[in-house]
Amino acid sequence: MCQEEKRVKSFGERWRAPYACDPANSRGRLFPTDTSPTRSEFQRDRDRIIHSSAFRRLKHKTQVFVYHEGDHYRTRLTHTIEVAQISRAIARSLGLDEDLAEALALSHDLGHTPFGHSGEDALNRCLKSYGGFDHNAQALSIVTRLENHYAEHDGLNLTWETLEGLVKHNGPLLNKDGTPTERYKVSGIPQLILDYNKQQDLWLDTYASGEAQAAAIADDIAYNTHDIDDGLRAGLFELDELREIPLLNALLDEIDSRYPDLSTERRGHELTRRLITRFVEDVVRESDLNLAALNPKSADDIRHASKTQVTFSAEMHAADQAIKGFLYPHMYRHERVMSVRKDAENIVESLFRHYMEHEGDMPEEWQVQTQDMPQKALQVANYIAGMTDRYAILAYQRLFGSVPSLR
Template identity: 65%
Template sequence: MTGSGGDVRHRGERWRARYATDPAATRGRLIPEAVSPTRSDFQRDRDRIIHSAAFRRLKHKTQVFVHHEGDHYRTRLTHTLEVSQIARALARALGLDEDLAEALALSHDLGHTCFGHTGEDALDALTKGHGGFDHNAQALRIVTRLERRYAGFDGLNLAWETLEGLVKHNGPLLTPEGAPTARWAERGIPAAILEYDAVHDLELGRFAGPEAQAAALADDIAYDSHDLDDGLRAGLFELSDLEEVPFLAKLMEEIDALHPGLEPSRKIHELARRVITRFVEDVIAESTRRIEVLAPMSVEDIRGASAPVVAFSPALAEADTTIKRFLYARMYRHPSVLAVRAQADIIVADLFGAFTANPAAMPEEWRVGLDGAGGGRIARRVADYIAGMTDTYAVLAHKRLFATTPDLHWSPESRGLPLAEG
């Protein structure tokens, strides 16, 4: 049967395109396990991610606003759930495996630190001599090493396709010649990725499957919508300021024409939902066009393509860039934001210094095996420990170790400014 996603065939109760990632043909797990009689490998991966400690901690990790400044602003967890919903919608429309798309959406932020990108930037600088810190590489460490739930292995022992998508959802890491791609040319591919790839080849020079590509775009769409929503509700900018973004100006004209005099809170909701709808519809149309041109017979054709098959059209790619440029200037680089980020940076730096100087200050499970260890090993263990902290836990840990702790609350006039740029 042929649908909007191309040649689609029926398997059980699911419709899946022939170019989708087939759970029945998975490349398997690093450590073999018995097949589940009730769930596909990708369903099992999704469930393992949801039940992981790292996933639970997303509830109290900064997305854009510190969680205790208000219950209406996004956390890493609520952002992740929004990305999951959009990823499933894209996968369904394109005939992809929804469970794999969902698993990748749910896992994409597992490696983020406390205090958003402030924490990541701080840890990257502090571990520069030991390989640096990258949240995507950290997510891989979490699902392959740091989670300790199962008797037979460390990590979650996820399927190859899930790990591939986790590492490569933003595109290949290597060029056809084997050199790092532009994104990694200066700093090099993170050691954690190279180390794992050496024992379980993730084909770093090829694109990930279409489900990973859909999850990556779902992340962009969610950011564009909810950062506008949170920024407007926090008073960082006004609806009238969005006139400088043509895509948003047109949406507001539509809202005004259909609902003249609409109260601001409802108008913000209307804008956010229309942003999601337009981007989702665009991805479906553009991806369908690219799939028809490529005519892939299997997921391997998509992995071997010269460009992503799940993508924005040129017009909406420009709109995405323009929205992000607006948010960067109005939210992420606001002087008050930078001032608060500096305070969070102090907390992370203080904790890192204290734990590297005295690993015994960490809980027992984190200091096991560090007796006589070199500085690089200690630094990496401390970075793993701090990266797993929630915002609240990091503040409490600092208070236990230091006489004074930076205040991360904002002054009343700042009206809940964001901490980091998600």
């Protein structure tokens, strides 16, 4: 057996459940390419995402705090790395393809704007007359069209499985009768997704793969734990205020019983560490039960199931909701955060209005020179959505002569 054949064979040596996505049997890429002698198709997807410009920009896109608030707060990049680690752990335990789960985790936030959800809300208002803004649709647009690293095609030319998971990691977009699911009942499915789906059918009326479901729940776990950590670091709430949540109260009791003299900082880190462990172990245990009941023989059996298979238990779901319920008023709507949000939204909306009226102030490669307002608005939104926090602040300062304090 030649060395190349040995390398290809090694891809299958890791345990893989029958319901896992198999890179050797991928539904392929929109633009066919030769296989790699050293990497599986899903490994190649992961690597293409890591080497993309959009991925690098995540370093200076924030979650809740603006980039200059401090070096220890999460950015989109650090959050994405944490999601990737958790998704790999869940995928490994369930016999899913770790590389696909990682690729989906690494790509799930590519479509986010500067300034976190503040920027997204502002851009959504700016595009209200043109279908609104959706970060999942934007991520699809980035990996299929806006990245331009390849000589032969636009986009990253990812596999069908990665694109499907990117679009559907939160569940189906269509009901079986062709109507939008609850999430899109009011706004409708983003046109960007519908347009791409005409080129490559992503099965919008089914669930995504188990790997995509693992990445989605890993996102929830990472969000909860790192927002607790960041909120404590910022002084938005005190550690013992978290005792109103039964799970966190029990974890703090465990910590205080074993380490009665622990400093407040170490106590907080120990809480988030244990919380991640409890979440992951619960997901693996509950998902094992779900999968045993479904008894899937293929990845498509998970796609065609009647519900999500990679889930929290009912008890842990309640804990997840309780944590979100605590963080909403104590962190996301804290007066300090809301003040920053208002300034950030003003930056995004002002930039949008200016570029719509003065297209020539955008870089030449972003100018479309068209009187078609929807097309122009979409291009302006693409440009702004790709900005980092600091790039947006500098652009605003250059155009308007000053910048909000964002503090």
